[in-house]
Amino acid sequence: MFDLPIEGAQLMALEFGDIVDYFSVYTGTLFVFALLFTVLAIVSLPEKPMDIVFGGDAYYTKDIPLDLLRFQRFMAIACGLATLGAMASGDIFNFTLFSSMIGITNIGIVAAVRNRHVLEAAFQYGIVAMVATVPLFGGAAIVLASTGTLSIWALAGAAAVPLLAKIFLVLGVMGEGMAPFYIGKAEITRAPGAPYVLMIHVSSLLLFLRVVEIVLTV
Amino acid sequence: MIISRISRILAGYENLSLLYAVLVIAGIVIGFTSIPGIVYHGDDLYPKTIDRSSALDPYDRGGEPFGNTSVAAQYPENSPYLGYVTAYLTPFSQFLADTTSHLGTTIVSHPGGIIDEILYNTRGLDTVVETSILFTAFAIASFLFRRREG
Structure with missing residues (x-):
């Protein structure tokens, strides 16, 4: 696997029974990015959004309730941990599980915001993330049925995975992480609560980079 | 345009x-x-046979608890105790399995129903992540539900 141009050298392997996580130069870089943003979500203080009234001197600050803030931080950290798992995973089914966890924590980050506009966008996002589990897990099922294994180590370079499974995996990640549908994201990130809300962007971007690596490897 | x-x-x-x-x-x-x-790969890594007459149907994978049952695994070297706890039932579950023929339908609803080598040992990380997804979903739902009171 590590002789493929996309991977780079092998840095480390972590064994969890049949699921053997790996860190190549590529996935290791993504992992470090995810780790960095998770640490940022843990240590940073939330923003205090300020609205300036147009055409005047008046301004007012938005008050974010403490319980909402704590919940958002909890979800942002959970999202970061799911991203860490998805970056290092060496198993197709394990990767799809972490992807769907990223999808659900992304909804969780904005679910409690009291803003009609944000919630409507999050609702649309939620429907797509829910439907996307069908191609996502369907892709993993086709991989197991047609090759008899799920380990990326065994599948790497063999080109045994059918095109349909690869398309399903990419479609599933597109739905969970919303990588190309940035309009849904742009509306969602109007929610107050940076830097926790930014975790949505980071996780989906990293997830999409990872699925590209998997599709090119298997 | x-x-x-x-x-x-x-x-x-x-x-x-x-x-x-x-x-x-x-x-x-x-x-x-x-x-x-796409050709079906019959030589599956996680084989499954269904014995309709077993009390543990459809979860019966056979084997003997605390013995050396042979269980298929991708990397057997990572699971030194492979085949050790297959088909272990707690005494209560053993009682249910002996007296009724429906333990397979309740297998997930009581603790220690069956310890499946593949689910809990060789693919244990999957089990952990699945439960975490459920936990996250419950956390979101309970936060939204309890907030209505205040």
Whole structure:
């Protein structure tokens, strides 16, 4: 696997029974990015959004309730941990599980915001993330049925995975992480609560980079 | 012209599910070309036989608890105790399995129903992540539900 141009050298392997996580130069870089943003979500203080009234001197600050803030931080950290798992995973089914966890924590980050506009966008996002589990897990099922294994180590370079499974995996990640549908994201990130809300962007971007690596490897 | 029309559709988040549906249909249409090339791989890594007469049906994988049952695994060297706890039942579950023939239907609803080597040992991380997804979903639902009181 590590002789493929996309991977780079092998840095480390972590064994969890049949699921053997790996860190190549590529996935290791993504992992470090995810780790960095998770640490940022843990240590940073939330923003205090300020609205300036147009055409005047008046301004007012938005008050974010403490319980909402704590919940958002909890979800942002959970999202970061799911991203860490998805970056290092060496198993197709394990990767799809972490992807769907990223999808659900992304909804969780904005679910409690009291803003009609944000919630409507999050609702649309939620429907797509829910439907996307069908191609996502369907892709993993086709991989197991047609090759008899799920380990990326065994599948790497063999080109045994059918095109349909690869398309399903990419479609599933597109739905969970919303990588190309940035309009849904742009509306969602109007929610107050940076830097926790930014975790949505980071996780989906990293997830999409990872699925590209998997599709090119298997 | 056509670009501005497309970008107008893409700019509305109400069209998100429509857009995703179009993408999925396009993916299926393209992927259909590879269907004749997909061959079922009978030599599966996680084989399963179904014994309809067993009390543990459909979860019965056979084997003897605390013995050396042979269990298929991708990397047996990572699971030194492979085959050790297959088909272990707690005394209560053993009692249910002996007296009724429906333990297989309740297997997930009581603790220690069956310890499946593949689920809990060789693919244990999957079990952990699945439970975490459920836990996250419950955390979101309970936060939203309890907030209504205040």
